[in-house]
Amino acid sequence: MNNCINDKYIKNYFSQIVRLIEERNSCILVGSIKRITGMKLEAIGITASVGTLCKIIVSEKKSINAEVIGFSDNLTYLMATENIHGIRPGTRVISLSQTMNVCVGSSLLGRVLDADGKPFDGRSDITAEEYYPLVSKPINPFARRRITEALDVGVRSINALLTIGKGQRMGIFSGSGVGKSVLLGMMTRFTKATVVVVGLVGERGREVKDFIEHNLGEYGLKRAVVIAAPADTSPLLRIHCANRAMAIAEYFRDKGCDVLLLIDSLTRYAQAHREITLSVGELPATKGFTPSVFAKISNLVERSGNGIGEQGSITAFYTVLVEGDDPSDPIADHVRSVLDGHIYLSRKLAEAGSYPAIDIERSISRLMPTVVKGEQVQKALKFKQLYSAYMQNKDLINVGMYQPGSDKVVDEAIKYKNKMMEFMTQSSDQSVDMELSIETLENIFDTAES
Numbered sequence: 001m002n003n004c005i006n007d008k009y010i011k012n013y014f015s016q017i018v019r020l021i022e023e024r025n026s027c028i029l030v031g032s033i034k035r036i037t038g039m040k041l042e043a044i045g046i047t048a049s050v051g052t053l054c055k056i057i058v059s060e061k062k063s064i065n066a067e068v069i070g071f072s073d074n075l076t077y078l079m080a081t082e083n084i085h086g087i088r089p090g091t092r093v094i095s096l097s098q099t100m101n102v103c104v105g106s107s108l109l110g111r112v113l114d115a116d117g118k119p120f121d122g123r124s125d126i127t128a129e130e131y132y133p134l135v136s137k138p139i140n141p142f143a144r145r146r147i148t149e150a151l152d153v154g155v156r157s158i159n160a161l162l163t164i165g166k167g168q169r170m171g172i173f174s175g176s177g178v179g180k181s182v183l184l185g186m187m188t189r190f191t192k193a194t195v196v197v198v199g200l201v202g203e204r205g206r207e208v209k210d211f212i213e214h215n216l217g218e219y220g221l222k223r224a225v226v227i228a229a230p231a232d233t234s235p236l237l238r239i240h241c242a243n244r245a246m247a248i249a250e251y252f253r254d255k256g257c258d259v260l261l262l263i264d265s266l267t268r269y270a271q272a273h274r275e276i277t278l279s280v281g282e283l284p285a286t287k288g289f290t291p292s293v294f295a296k297i298s299n300l301v302e303r304s305g306n307g308i309g310e311q312g313s314i315t316a317f318y319t320v321l322v323e324g325d326d327p328s329d330p331i332a333d334h335v336r337s338v339l340d341g342h343i344y345l346s347r348k349l350a351e352a353g354s355y356p357a358i359d360i361e362r363s364i365s366r367l368m369p370t371v372v373k374g375e376q377v378q379k380a381l382k383f384k385q386l387y388s389a390y391m392q393n394k395d396l397i398n399v400g401m402y403q404p405g406s407d408k409v410v411d412e413a414i415k416y417k418n419k420m421m422e423f424m425t426q427s428s429d430q431s432v433d434m435e436l437s438i439e440t441l442e443n444i445f446d447t448a449e450s
Contacts, residue, residue, distance in 0.1 A: 024167075033089060041078040041087070043075070043093045049068065050070060052099060053100065055092060056078075056084075056087060057094065059086065064084065067079055081240075082234065102134055104131065104251035105130060116240070132200045144306045147166065150163050154431045155428050157360065157424050157437075158358070159374070160437040164341075165307045169339045170316070170318070172319045173336075174321070184319070186431075192232040195259045197249040198211075200229070201269050202265065202272065203264065209239045214255065220242065227244050229241035243423075245263060246304070249434060259315065261317070263318045267317075268321070274289050299383075340365070341367065342363060361387070379441050379442060381446070383420065387424075390415040416444060423441065
């Protein structure tokens with residue numbers, strides 16, 4: 001009786017292997033799990049390159065996807081993309097001689113996908129028109145077109161004071177609860193970009209649904225592709241989420257589209273890399289982050305930008321969660337150095353009900369002078385100077401301790417204060433195009449505040 005059971009199990013086991021070979025046509029070796037340390041699985045008997053896909057055969061009916069993340073001597077290090085419950089010493093591992101590819105095509109528009117590219121919205125499967133590599137090589141910087149044209153994002157303060165160029169890379173730095181998702185939702189709905197690609201990396205499950213239904217909305221979703229990897233997913237899937245969003249953006253850029261790419265957040269992308277690199281033994285450098293984390297951030301950022309010749313552009317916004325609103329956070333410090341500008345969100349402004357809560361004093365678009373006329377640059381500089389002067393003397397002014405005539409700049413700031421505050425405030429359902437944004441900025445200084 002036992003022999004019959006064993007024979008049946010062996011037949012089922014090998015039939016599953018044959019099925020995997022037929023599906024993938026790329027099975028190269030079968031090994032086994034030796035030990036598990038934290039999230040790292042150590043396998044023997046297989047030889048595979050980093051990034052190779054594997055199947056872990058837990059039982060007749062269950063298999064787990066995994067990816068090679070490193071190796072040492074005769075051990076191959078794997079990390080599973082799902083719960084590893086049920087794996088035991090000797091569990092079989094099938095190495096597949098292929099790396100991740102991304103299904104791309106126009107059918108992606110209006111869809112919400114998970115980090116594996118499967119439908120997250122309960123609708124039908126995606127029809128692939130082409131396949132792009134999950135991690136592509138960046139374009140030669142000398143082959144890219146220069147950034148010379150502005151992109152309308154529909155937010156008045158950004159359009160006029162922090163004008164963004166097509167192909168520019170910007171960071172949005174904020175703590176929690178200061179309106180980051182609201183600002184992203186406004187840009188996705190109001191931008192003049194052809195296609196919007198959103199990567200929600202490590203967000204809470206509730207926030208994923210809220211962002212899609214409330215911030216993005218039905219209209220915004222029609223020309224958007226959303227890839228989501230909630231906080232409870234494997235660190236590998238969180239990394240795949242950002243890379244998949246980038247690959248999809250690259251596809252539409254290559255088709256000549258102007259793409260707006262939003263990655264929320266780059267901090268959680270870095271944290272996912274930290275989990276993986278620490279598990280394989282890389283030593284931490286700064287606040288627990290390993291050196292390779294910073295290299296991975298640079299690699300991801302450099303994939304965005306303008307294309308070659310007739311290709312389109314990828315204008316990217318990467319959000320950074322500043323711990324305790326501390327600007328010296330190592331991830332924030334590194335990201336500022338590799339981007340073309342940054343937008344800070346202020347907790348004080350958010351608490352005062354001023355949305356979007358953009359701290360214009362600390363924000364900058366480094367490419368603004370190359371994509372707008374000099375007159376607008378001068379108006380923007382004057383606005384920032386007066387706004388900064390008022391905010392720095394606000395307490396003295398409010399308690400009546402400031403004496404008019406003490407400082408000409410402060411006097412002028414008080415004169416235009418109401419207009420400037422009104423300019424910086426915009427309803428989340430209000431779209432202000434580039435032309436109107438610039439016109440409103442110019443009108444602020446035309447007449448004195450009565």
